[in-house]
Amino acid sequence: GIQVEQSPPDLILQEGANSTLRCNFSDSVNNLQWFHQNPWGQLINLFYIPSGTKQNGRLSATTVATERYSLLYISSSQTTDSGVYFCAVELGAGANNLFFGTGTRLTVIP
Amino acid sequence: DAGITQSPRHKVTETGTPVTLRCHQTENHRYMYWYRQDPGHGLRLIHYSYGVKDTDKGEVSDGYSVSRSKTEDFLLTLESATSSQTSVYFCAISGGDSYYYGYTFGSGTRLTVV
Numbered sequence: 349g350i351q352v353e354q355s356p357p358d359l360i361l362q363e364g365a366n367s368t369l370r371c372n373f374s375d376s377v378n379n380l381q382w383f384h385q386n387p388w389g390q391l392i393n394l395f396y397i398p399s400g401t402k403q404n405g406r407l408s409a410t411t412v413a414t415e416r417y418s419l420l421y422i423s424s425s426q427t428t429d430s431g432v433y434f435c436a437v438e439l440g441a442g443a444n445n446l447f448f449g450t451g452t453r454l455t456v457i458p
Numbered sequence: 459d460a461g462i463t464q465s466p467r468h469k470v471t472e473t474g475t476p477v478t479l480r481c482h483q484t485e486n487h488r489y490m491y492w493y494r495q496d497p498g499h500g501l502r503l504i505h506y507s508y509g510v511k512d513t514d515k516g517e518v519s520d521g522y523s524v525s526r527s528k529t530e531d532f533l534l535t536l537e538s539a540t541s542s543q544t545s546v547y548f549c550a551i552s553g554g555d556s557y558y559y560g561y562t563f564g565s566g567t568r569l570t571v572v
Contacts, residue, residue: 349517381561391548391563434500436561445516446491446550446561448500 350375352449354435360455361425369420369452371435379438380411381446382420386431394420394433425456461485464549464564471571477536479567481549483529489552490532491516491561492524494545501548507532539571 351374361367373380382394395402395409397418402409406425411418422429432451439445462483471477481490491506493516503516505524513524521543523535536543549564 383563389546389566391566393560393562396560436501445503445506446501448502450498450500 350377350437350439350447352435352437352447354433354449354452356452357450358453358455360457363425363427363456363458365425365456366421366423367425367454369422369433369435369454371418371420371449373416373418373435373437375416375439377413377416377437377439379446380413380418381436382409382418383434383436384429384431385434385451391434422454425454427456427458430454430456462549462551462562462564464547464567466567467565468568469570471539471569473540473571474538477539477569479534479547479549479569481532481534481564483532483551485551485553485562486529487551487553487562488529490526491550491552492522492532492534493548493550493563494518495548495566496545504534504547536569539569541571543569544571545569 353372355370380398384392397409397411399413406423408421432453434451436446436448465480492504493501495501502518504522507513507526525533547567550561552561
C-alpha cells in the first residue's frame with residue numbers, strides 16, 4: 349500500500365514561533381488532507397489540498413503533487429495549536445480509503 | 459462536529475461479548491467510515507459505506523461487521539470482542555462528490571475489552 353511519512357515526529361515550540369511540518373507520500377494521490385487532533389482527541393479537518401496552496405488564518409498548506417509531498421505551515425504558534433497533526437491521502441477518486449501518516453506531535457510552550 | 463455523533467463515548471466490555479457502536483449524522487452525506495486509532499499505527503480504516511445497505515471492507519476488517527439501514531446511521535459491531543480490539547474508534551463522513559472529498563470525524567468511542 350501507499351506509504352505516508354511525516355516529519356518531524358515530535359516538535360516543541362516556544363509560543364510565537366513558526367514551524368513547517370512535512371508529509372511525503374509514495375504514490376500519486378487524488379485527495380490529501382491535513383488534520384489536527386487536539387489533546388482531547390477530537391480530529392479537526394484543516395485543509396483539503398490535493399494540489400496547490402491554501403491559507404486559513406495562521407495556517408497554510410502547500411501540496412506539490414508531482415513531487416509527492418505536502419507542507420503545513422504554522423505561523424505565530426499558540427498553545428492551542430498543540431496536539432498531533434496528521435496528513436492523510438487517498439489514491440483515486442472514490443477510492444474510499446484515506447491512508448493516514450503517523451503524525452507530528454506538536455507542543456507549544458508559553 | 460455537531461453534524462456527526464458517536465455513541466457511546468466510552469465502553470468497557472468483557473472478552474467474548476458482542477458490542478455495537480453507533481454513528482449518527484445529520485449532514486445527509488453519502489459516505490460513512492469507521493476507523494480505529496492505535497498507538498504506532500495512526501488511524502486505519504475498518505469498514506465504509508457508500509450508501510444505504512452498501513458497505514465494503516477496509517484494511518483491518520477482520521472481527522468487525524457493519525450495517526447501514528438509513529442514510530444517517532452507520533453501526534459497527536464486534537461480534538465477539540477480543541483484547542486486540544481495545545482501541546479508540548472514530549466515525550467519519552464525507553460528501554463524496556467530485557468537487558470536495560473532505561472528511562469530518564466524530565468525537566470517538568474509547569473501547570476497552572477486558
